[in-house]
Amino acid sequence: MSGRSIHDVLDDGALRLADRVIAWRRHLHRHPELSNREEKTAAFVAEHLRALGLDEVRTGIAGHGVVGVLRGGRPGSRTIALRADIDALPVPDRCGADFASEAVDTTYPGGPFPVSHACGHDCHTAMLMGAATVLAEARAELPGTVLFVFQPAEEGPPVTEEGGARAMVAEGAFAEPVPTMVFGMHVTPYPKGHVGYLSGNQYAASLLVRITVTGRQVHGSTPWQGIDPMPAAGAILTGIGQLYRQVSAFDPVTVTIGHIEDVGRFNIIGETVTLWGTVRCADESGMAEVRRRLATLAGHTAAAYQATARVDYLQPVPPVRNGAAWVAAGLPTFRRVVGAERVVETVPSLGYDDVSEFIDRFGGLYVTLGVQDAALDERGLPVPLAGGRGLVTNHHPGFYADDDTLVTGVRLHAHVAYDHLTGALAPDRAEAR
Ligand SMILES: [Zn+2]
Ligand SMILES: [Zn+2]
Numbered sequence: 455m456s457g458r459s460i461h462d463v464l465d466d467g468a469l470r471l472a473d474r475v476i477a478w479r480r481h482l483h484r485h486p487e488l489s490n491r492e493e494k495t496a497a498f499v500a501e502h503l504r505a506l507g508l509d510e511v512r513t514g515i516a517g518h519g520v521v522g523v524l525r526g527g528r529p530g531s532r533t534i535a536l537r538a539d540i541d542a543l544p545v546p547d548r549c550g551a552d553f554a555s556e557a558v559d560t561t562y563p564g565g566p567f568p569v570s571h572a573c574g575h576d577c578h579t580a581m582l583m584g585a586a587t588v589l590a591e592a593r594a595e596l597p598g599t600v601l602f603v604f605q606p607a608e609e610g611p612p613v614t615e616e617g618g619a620r621a622m623v624a625e626g627a628f629a630e631p632v633p634t635m636v637f638g639m640h641v642t643p644y645p646k647g648h649v650g651y652l653s654g655n656q657y658a659a660s661l662l663v664r665i666t667v668t669g670r671q672v673h674g675s676t677p678w679q680g681i682d683p684m685p686a687a688g689a690i691l692t693g694i695g696q697l698y699r700q701v702s703a704f705d706p707v708t709v710t711i712g713h714i715e716d717v718g719r720f721n722i723i724g725e726t727v728t729l730w731g732t733v734r735c736a737d738e739s740g741m742a743e744v745r746r747r748l749a750t751l752a753g754h755t756a757a758a759y760q761a762t763a764r765v766d767y768l769q770p771v772p773p774v775r776n777g778a779a780w781v782a783a784g785l786p787t788f789r790r791v792v793g794a795e796r797v798v799e800t801v802p803s804l805g806y807d808d809v810s811e812f813i814d815r816f817g818g819l820y821v822t823l824g825v826q827d828a829a830l831d832e833r834g835l836p837v838p839l840a841g842g843r844g845l846v847t848n849h850h851p852g853f854y855a856d857d858d859t860l861v862t863g864v865r866l867h868a869h870v871a872y873d874h875l876t877g878a879l880a881p882d883r884a885e886a887r
Contacts, residue, residue, distance in 0.1 A: 460595050460872055461790065467588035468864040474587075475860045478502075479580035480553040486542030486569045486576065488559050489607035490617045492518040495540050495579065502583050506590040508602075516621035520604040522586055523631075526596025526875065534869050534874045535601040535633040535816065537809055538575070538582035539608035545572040548851040550843070563612040572853045576639035578824065579604060581863030583640075588868050598875035599631050608658040608808055610662060610769050618769075628816065631652035633872045636818035638774075638809035638865065643844060644824025644836050646859045649788045649866070650800035651821045653781045655722075657774035659738040660806035661711070661745070661767045665690060665729040665752050669761045674721040676826050686759035687714065687727040693751045700747050706736040707744055734804040738773055774810045775821045779881035784819045785856050786874045791866050805848070817881065819870070823863055825855035 478498075487495050498516035503511045503522040510523035518540070544567035547555040560566040571577075586602045603622075611617030622628075644650055667687045672680025672839045694709050701707050711731035718724030733748070735741045749765045756763035788797045800822060810821060827842025846852045873879035 457640040460592060461869060463592055464588050464868040464872065465865055468584060468861050468868060469590050471584050471587055471864065472861045473752065475580050475584040475864060476857045478583055479576050479857065479860055480574045482555050482576035482579055483551070484555055486555050486571045488544060488562050488567065488569055489541040489609045490611040490615050491559065491562065492540050493604045494521050496604065496606070498857045499540070499579065501585060503586060503602065506586055506587070508590060512627070515627045516606065516625050517617050518606045519622050519627060519677070521627055522602035524586070524590055524593060524596070524600040524602070526598050526600070527594035528597040530597030530875055532598040532634045532875050532877065533601060533631040534598070534786045534871045535603050535628065535636045535812065536582055536871055537605055537636060537638045537812060538578035539605050539809070540575055540579050541607055541609050542575065543572045543609055543849060545570050545849060546851045547572070549854040550852070551854065563614065566577060566601040570851070571627055572851060573609065573848045574825065574855045575608065577641050577855050577863065578858060580641070581866060583862055584860070584864035585867035585871070588864065589871055596872065596875055600830045600871050601628075601633060601876070603627070613662070613664065613768055621806040623811055623815065628812070633816040633818075636809065636812040636816050637867065637870045637882070638807065638813065638820045639817070639863065640807060640822050641825040641855050642822040642849065643828060643847055644822060645828045645830060645861050646824055646826065646856050647792050648796045648798055648824035649790065649821050650794050650824065651781055651784070652777065652778050652799055652800050652802060653776055655736055655773045655775050655802055656800070656820060657806050657810070658706075658736050658772045658804040659739065659741050660771040661733040662769040663731045663733055663748065664766045664768060666690070666764045667727045667729070667756050667761050667871065668725060668764070671745050672723045674723055677723060680723055681759045681760045682723045683725070683727045684718070684723070686756045686763070687729060688759040689755045689759065690729065690752050690763065693755055694748070697747055697751065698743065699744060701740060705740050706804060707740055708734045709744065709748060713856065730810045733767075734803060734806065736773070736802055760844045771808045772814055774807050774813065776819055777817070777881060780819050783879050783881050784870070787869050787879050788821065788866070791869050792862060798830065801835070823859065823866065825859045
């Protein structure tokens with residue numbers, strides 16, 4: 455490879471791999487698996503990593519997590535962890551592609567559910583398999599270690615189970631070697647091939663909330679002889695709209711009830727109504743106050759109807775925060791990969807990504823990668839491209855991602871990894887500039 459930069463070599467490798475990466479992505483898209491059930495997905499990934507001859511392929515971490523370890527051929531003290539999430543969602547697939555999923559999980563708690571990669575984790579998984587391939591080919595040139603982290607249950611496991619990023623840390627996935635940087639990315643409804651970054655909190659802190667309103671079962675014709683939890687649940691739902699007036703309008707917060715579970719019948723007043731929702735705070739410091747106020751609202755509202763309410767907060771996820779020094783260190787790499795004009799500062803989001811568990815501990819960066827038929831308006835916000843498939847948000851049944859952008863994702867992973875191992879992409883380096 456004399457005369458050519460390692461970056462050119464990585465790019466050539468990614469381009470040569472394009473058809474295979476697309477094929478992997480389509481296979482994964484056709485065979486999605488829900489959080490903590492990613493058995494076949496993990497086996498597919500592990501088989502590929504073993505075929506690459508990595509130094510180690512660790513499997514069965516926090517359920518179906520897989521970590522591939524690639525030790526470079528040159529001396530170096532850094533370790534980069536490249537992370538892809540691998541789970542799918544209980545959402546029907548209306549992406550319109552001929553590789554759309556028809557999968558149904560009949561045994562998942564609360565199901566049966568249609569299953570699809572409505573968050574694009576099929577793309578993340580295929581891109582990281584691609585990056586593992588090109589970096590393994592270039593291993594002789596790598597001054598340090600690369601961890602390929604395929605993480606299950608990013609979307610949250612069933613509430614009776616552990617899982618996700620926090621569980622991977624707890625099971626020692628990063629005990630040896632300890633990463634000096636973690637890199638995560640997510641596909642989004644932005645113009646194809648655009649890298650979005652934000653210094654500070656890019657994604658929100660998140661909590662799953664479960665409110666169980668309990669009354670006393672009775673026949674629908676004699677409600678006074680029991681306690682109906684349904685109107686109490688309705689009043690709690692309506693009251694949540696007032697929580698926004700109790701926290702500063704300058705601190706973005708959302709409290710959403712997305713699912714209500716009732717055990718009654720049209721003429722039976724059931725014992726309980728359960729409200730399932732999510733709490734998001736752009737800044738984690740606001741979470742304690744929102745928790746307290748929501749618990750007060752639920753308890754006192756239920757009491758007004760002679761019912762009781764129990765509020766449980768589950769699955770806490772810290773915000774995704776990019777340190778300014780890390781961003782400054784990463785920008786030259788992003789600009790080399792996609793061109794300076796396609797590296798854009800994005801607005802913060804109240805979405806979450808539990809890769810924050812890794813980045814918080816070890817340092818690193820998180821970016822978004824645009825994969826849809828979009829353009830940017832004069833404010834820098836995405837708008838649909840004329841004649842395109844429109845803008846469809848993650849988790850929507852119609853969410854889609856462009857196949858041709860996968861190679862960009864492979865290149866991004868590979869360049870970030872190499873640049874970190876050489877020390878070109880490190881926060882101390884940026885401060886020195
Ligand atoms: Zn998602
Ligand atoms: Zn996602």
